[in-house]
Amino acid sequence: AQFSQGETPPAPSFVLRRLRGDGMVRLESLRGRVVVINIWASWCEPCKKETPRLEQAWQRYRGRGVTFIGVNTTDFSGDAQRFVDRYRVTFPVVRDGNGRVLAQYGGLPIPWTYFVSREGRIVGYIRGEVTAEALENGLQEALAT
Numbered sequence: 001a002q003f004s005q006g007e008t009p010p011a012p013s014f015v016l017r018r019l020r021g022d023g024m025v026r027l028e029s030l031r032g033r034v035v036v037i038n039i040w041a042s043w044c045e046p047c048k049k050e051t052p053r054l055e056q057a058w059q060r061y062r063g064r065g066v067t068f069i070g071v072n073t074t075d076f077s078g079d080a081q082r083f084v085d086r087y088r089v090t091f092p093v094v095r096d097g098n099g100r101v102l103a104q105y106g107g108l109p110i111p112w113t114y115f116v117s118r119e120g121r122i123v124g125y126i127r128g129e130v131t132a133e134a135l136e137n138g139l140q141e142a143l144a145t
Helices: 045-064 077-086 100-104 131-143
Strands: 016-017 024-026 034-038 066-073 091-095 112-116 122-127
Touching: 016 131, 034 045, 034 131, 045 066, 045 077, 066 077, 066 100, 066 131, 077 091, 091 100, 112 131, 122 131
Parallel strands: 016 091, 034 066, 066 091
Antiparallel strands: 016 024, 034 112, 112 122
8 A cells, every 4th residue: 555645654663683693673773864674584586586686775875874674574584594695685684583573564475665764754665576776766765855
């Protein structure tokens, strides 16, 4: 469902454990940065196709006040780790093993990609495989808000 004109709901908050290493990622701690949230799983076919595009966009935008967070959902952590290795993902990835965050962000099917403004509001999203063009447009729009 598209948002109504001008509707920018607050992004549902979450605190999730990192897939690798120690510690948690708290969405609220990223205020002041544009955040791209990508919800994915290793078993998701469109996720495999879009991940290299997400990584490329992350490399391009990471120096410009933008953070990407991969939310691995309804998946085994071993499978998730192998996926991250295979696709050489360098942006932060967190675990939503039981799908609680997924439920707040639209549920299955995945993937979902959300664009969150510096103020923590959802300013756009894409359901399904994200194209390079849609990523670029979403990032430009989020940076402009």
